[in-house]
Amino acid sequence: MENDIAVKVSKLSRHFGSFVAVDEISFEVKKGEIFGFLGANGAGKTTAIKMLCGLLKPTSGEAYVAGFNIKTESSNIKKHTGYMSQKFSLYEDLKVKENIEFYGGIYGLSRKEILNKTKLLLSELHLENMQNSLTKTLPMGWKQRLALSTALLHDPPVIFLDEPTGGVDPVSRRNFWRIIYKIANLGKTIFVTTHYMDEAEYCKRLSIMHKGKIIEIGTPADLKSKYNKSSIQDVFVELADRD
């Protein structure tokens, strides 16, 4: 696998009984790229992401994430990827500090690393004063940043974000994307799904899934000019509405 490729997918499929959830998808994501993975509900995005995170075995096809084979090296995949979803997967009844420590433990960091990372994160997120508050009392935008931070504790080169900004207010959403840009500028690869089509425009490249297949892939500018539309929203509606 070439050195500058973070995710390489070839003819990846997943069937559930007679239902083909993912149908021979192929694409590559470069290191440091922000890659938007779009599609209507039921298009197969979640199934594809589960396979790429090593949580679900493919029916056929190959995929490499951060250089590891998703079929044979799933424990390495988990060590080298970060995952954050809309649900945030934080423990609401733990203190802010405890959530960071907990995830540090899960990712196998040493006691000393956990202490250092906790201190660093609390200061970066300006959460020092809140470190002993229960996580459920944090405003949404902060919870979201905390969830992202815990997904990054083990310094993964590839980060999966599954609808990370659902329901978050417009100001926090924008702040979040500026953090994403900073992380990508450090060379991390971002693989993101979203239903906010304005956020799709922030991605370097996009793919659009429809009924298990990737039916379009390219930069937002290329896609808009190809379909002669002024926004990705319009491109999406045209493509996703097809039968």
Place this chain on the structure above:
Amino acid sequence: MMLPIISVKNFSKSFGNIKAVADLNLDVEKGELFGLIGPDGAGKTTTIRTLVTLIPPDSGQLFVNNLDVSKHLREIRSITGYMPQRFSLYPDLSVNQNLNFFANLFEVPKKEIPERKKRLFQFSNLEPFSKRLAGRLSGGMKQKLALSCTLIHNPLVLILDEPTTGVDPVSRNEFWIILKELKSEGVTILVSTPYMDEALKCDRIAIMHEGSILAQGKPDALTGRIENNIYKLTGIDLINHIDSIAKMPDIISVQSFGNSLHLTFPKNIPVEKIIEDIKQILKQNFILKQTEPSIEDLFIALVEGKNHNGK
């Protein structure tokens, strides 16, 4: 004057130390499509759950069709159709069985059920799937079934809590078309959503944030209230230049909108001056054009204004 169908006066509700809603006032007129617009944690669900008599208010008065939510729980439940945020249908029952179940629950007369189902299938297009288990429907179809179950007893008022959250743009659009149809049949609809763009589909909206209403009225009248100039800047990789543009002397706010930026500056600053300042920062061609403010611009302006006043 006609009495509003939904009336909320000085409503407050806390959960422990968390103030979910503080002194909220709003009226929804008969036949109106009214939107509660705001992010998670704004207080939308608390307001809705209080209106449908699931939780009592701490203080204030809430009326549905002139009935007090603290006193007339049973009557209010029989005239409202409430669709909670979580899919609350029986996944192991078919589409048809779910509809029958809700019809029985709401005591719809047996002989009227087929006619009502037929009417609901007309807008939901779910008839071909009537034997499919609800758990096996797609996200958009589940929402349509939930809405149909909510409508089976012909409610006077429809109250929907974030029906389009997590739903893709195409299904979201279909759902709003259905709401418009219901409205044209005279149903009063109160709907909450975190998607700011959906505000434009409502007759009137209340923009909510952290337990209070920031602004209330017709969507276009509200965006017209923005006092500053909003210009759209288009160019390449602009997101990397936000910080330096935000530092320009006359700029009040810079926000990314897709691949462009929205720049807010006072009306008395000539745009030529802004262009000159941008030229100092961007070593590339760019376009700066005045733009119609969106609800999202308004929300940001209101929230940032509030933060400024608080400081």
